[in-house]
Amino acid sequence: MKNKYILTILIFLTAFEFSYARKSSTDKIKAEKVAEKPKDFGWIVDVETPGSFPAYSLELPIEIYKAVYFSNLSDIRIFDAMGIVIPHQLVRRKDKTVSVEEKQVAPIFPIYREGDWQTIEDISGSVHKSRSGTILKVKVQSQPAKGRVLTSYLIDISHIDDITGLELKWKSKNNLTIHKVNVEGSYTLRQWESIANDSPLFQMDYEGHEISNSRIENINTKNYRYLKISTYDTLSNFILLEAKAITSTNTVTGNRKMLQLKGNKNSQNTGFIYDSKGLFSFDYIRLVTIPKNTSFEYNLFSKRRNEDGWSFVKKGMVYNLNIENNNVRHDDMKIAHRNARFWKIEIIGNNISSPPQIELGWRPHKIIFFDSGKRPYRLAFGNAHIQFTNGNVDNLVGEIMKRERVNVHYGIAKPGTIVYIEKGENAITILPKTSKTKIILWVIMIFAVLLLTYMAKSLYGQIQKEKND
Numbered sequence: 001m002k003n004k005y006i007l008t009i010l011i012f013l014t015a016f017e018f019s020y021a022r023k024s025s026t027d028k029i030k031a032e033k034v035a036e037k038p039k040d041f042g043w044i045v046d047v048e049t050p051g052s053f054p055a056y057s058l059e060l061p062i063e064i065y066k067a068v069y070f071s072n073l074s075d076i077r078i079f080d081a082m083g084i085v086i087p088h089q090l091v092r093r094k095d096k097t098v099s100v101e102e103k104q105v106a107p108i109f110p111i112y113r114e115g116d117w118q119t120i121e122d123i124s125g126s127v128h129k130s131r132s133g134t135i136l137k138v139k140v141q142s143q144p145a146k147g148r149v150l151t152s153y154l155i156d157i158s159h160i161d162d163i164t165g166l167e168l169k170w171k172s173k174n175n176l177t178i179h180k181v182n183v184e185g186s187y188t189l190r191q192w193e194s195i196a197n198d199s200p201l202f203q204m205d206y207e208g209h210e211i212s213n214s215r216i217e218n219i220n221t222k223n224y225r226y227l228k229i230s231t232y233d234t235l236s237n238f239i240l241l242e243a244k245a246i247t248s249t250n251t252v253t254g255n256r257k258m259l260q261l262k263g264n265k266n267s268q269n270t271g272f273i274y275d276s277k278g279l280f281s282f283d284y285i286r287l288v289t290i291p292k293n294t295s296f297e298y299n300l301f302s303k304r305r306n307e308d309g310w311s312f313v314k315k316g317m318v319y320n321l322n323i324e325n326n327n328v329r330h331d332d333m334k335i336a337h338r339n340a341r342f343w344k345i346e347i348i349g350n351n352i353s354s355p356p357q358i359e360l361g362w363r364p365h366k367i368i369f370f371d372s373g374k375r376p377y378r379l380a381f382g383n384a385h386i387q388f389t390n391g392n393v394d395n396l397v398g399e400i401m402k403r404e405r406v407n408v409h410y411g412i413a414k415p416g417t418i419v420y421i422e423k424g425e426n427a428i429t430i431l432p433k434t435s436k437t438k439i440i441l442w443v444i445m446i447f448a449v450l451l452l453t454y455m456a457k458s459l460y461g462q463i464q465k466e467k468n469d
Contacts, residue, residue, distance in 0.1 A: 038079050039421060042382030043067050046416035047078070049377060053411030055397060057366050058379070059093070062257075063418050066278035067382045071304060071339035073365065075383040080373025088369040089395070092281075093255050103167060103244040107156045110240075111228075112148040151230065153240045158225040165217040165246035166227070168201060173237050178202040180232050183216060185224030192228060195219050215246070256284060256361040263345070263355030271301075271346035272355035279304065279341055284361035285333040287318055295319035296350035300333060302340035310344055368397075368410065379415065 038044055043063075049056050060073075069075050078086040157163060166183070183196040196219050203212040221227065231238050259280070263272035276282075285300070297317045301310040313335055321328045345358070367379070397408050 036077060036085055036386070037083055038077075038378060038380045040383055040386070041075070041077070041380035041421065043418055043420055044378050044380045045418045047377040047379050048414040048416060049371060049375060049411060050414070051411050053371060054408060055368055055370050055410050056413040057368050057410040058413035058415065060365050060367060061415050061418070062259075062278070062364075064379075064381055065280050067418075068279060069382065069384045070386075071279040071281070073381075075386040076367065076379065076381045077386075078367065078369045079378045079380060081376055082374050084373055086369050086373050086377065088367050090365045090367055092365050093363045100249045102247050102249070104160050104247065106160065106243045106245045108240055108243050109154040109156070110150055111152045111154055113151055153229040153243075155227040155229065155243045156225070157221060157227055157245055160245045160247065162247050162249075163219070163221040163245045164248045165215055165219055167215050167244040167246055168229075168240060169214065169242035169244075170201060171239050171241065173239065177204045179238050181216065182230050182232075183219060184228040184230075185221055186226050186228070187224055189226060193224075195221065195224075195227070217246070256363055259360045259362070260288065261343075261358055261360065263358065265355060266344065271299075271344045274343040274345075274355075274358060276341050276343070276360060279339055280360070280362045281337045281339050282360045282362045283335060283337050285335060285343070286359045286361075287331045287333075288357040288359050290318060290320040290329070290331055290356060291352070293321055294350065294352075295321065296352070297348040298333075299346040299348065300335070301344040301346070302338055303342045304340055306342065311340075313338060371411070377413075 045061075047056075047058060060076075064073075064076070073090055076088075076090070078088045080086055155166075168181075170179075172179070179201045180198045181196075181201055182194070183199065184192040185195045186192045196216055199216045201213060201216075203214075204210065229240060229243075259276060261274045261276060263274045266273050295317070296319075297315065299315050300313040302313050303310050314333065316333055318331050318333075319329065320331065343358075343360075345356075369377070397410075400408060
């Protein structure tokens with residue numbers, strides 16, 4: 001009888017656990033299926049979409065990074081006027097490299113050689129008669145050609161770095177319109193190496209139309225101090241008037257935003273703490289204020305939230321020195337993308353009492369969405385419960401452009417005023433506290449498991465005892 005009683009309790013507790021687990025799973029599925037609403041978020045901002053475009057692009061304001069809960073920006077949604085979620089894609093702003101071309105005049109020197117010896121028909125003769133016979137003397141004279149022969153032009157590029165091409169100003173004596181030019185390079189003027197062959201220079205006009213080329217491009221002059229220009233035809237027909245060295249500088253412009261912060265001394269006196277007040281994805285840090293003639297090593301740490309532990313980022317060195325009236329400075333800390341709000345700098349080997357001001361850089365995201373709903377659109381953000389969702393809008397548009405061979409331009413959306421929703425149902429930016437009901441249920445679950453273990457052990461012992469009896 002006792003065994004049946006124990007068995008009944010075991011079945012009841014097992015059924016209770018199963019039903020609770022099933023209910024929790026069902027509730028979770030229902031929660032995931034519930035349509036998201038603007039009031040589920042902590043903040044909302046109207047989005048202006050001027051014009052008529054198939055898709056729009058909106059650069060996220062800095063306030064959004066300070067209000068979202070997830071560093072991957074998963075708690076961001078675009079709603080239309082009916083409260084329907086519009087698919088979107090987050091795209092990080094990429095670097096834009098601008099190539100700036102400069103030209104510098106390079107000195108030129110014509111190179112000559114003496115003229116060739118040639119046979120000239122300058123013949124003289126005389127006849128002399130004697131007793132022995134008639135003597136005929138013939139004299140043929142050979143003499144050098146007059147003047148010197150131009151063989152090439154020497155260009156001095158020893159004072160110019162990173163040359164990518166040449167721009168030549170030239171003219172022809174016999175109105176030749178096309179010249180094929182060879183370029184050679186040397187460091188000592190003793191040995192020459194070929195850099196470019198048969199590079200065409202031309203200037204033609206016909207019936208009011210003109211085409212010309214005076215540039216020799218894509219040449220590598222890194223190991224040379226001098227260049228030599230020559231042509232296949234006689235250089236007396238090609239006259240070089242001026243040579244300019246073309247240099248190109250690549251500059252990254254306008255794609256990183258900067259945020260300057262002042263730090264505080266750590267309470268444990270182990271470094272300086274900086275709070276960016278948002279979950280930015282920083283990839284660049286620079287020390288703005290470094291005392292004169294100062295050098296030190298540093299350890300850099302970061303963390304997402306105040307309660308997290310510090311995570312090591314990198315170790316490096318900075319300095320600000322005056323050497324022979326020249327300022328020598330290294331103050332940047334380039335890092336990989338790091339989603340963090342708090343930063344700590346530990347200074348090694350220098351007793352700096354006040355925290356240096358720092359500058360942090362990040363590349364803002366753009367949110368791209370189709371104009372598929374009813375205007376106006378609204379951007380909502382700030383929810384600790386929301387699941388990650390990111391559409392494929394930008395990739396889809398790119399695929400359409402390839403398939404249809406058309407250019408699709410995004411409209412530029414503009415954000416309005418950000419409004420805090422005070423009565424939002426889930427408008428929170430911190431993780432919710434565990435409710436009392438859940439705590440009670442967990443206690444019951446743990447107690448039930450322990451009771452089951454005890455009863456199973458007692459039942460097993462009782463069975464063994466009955467067998468022995």
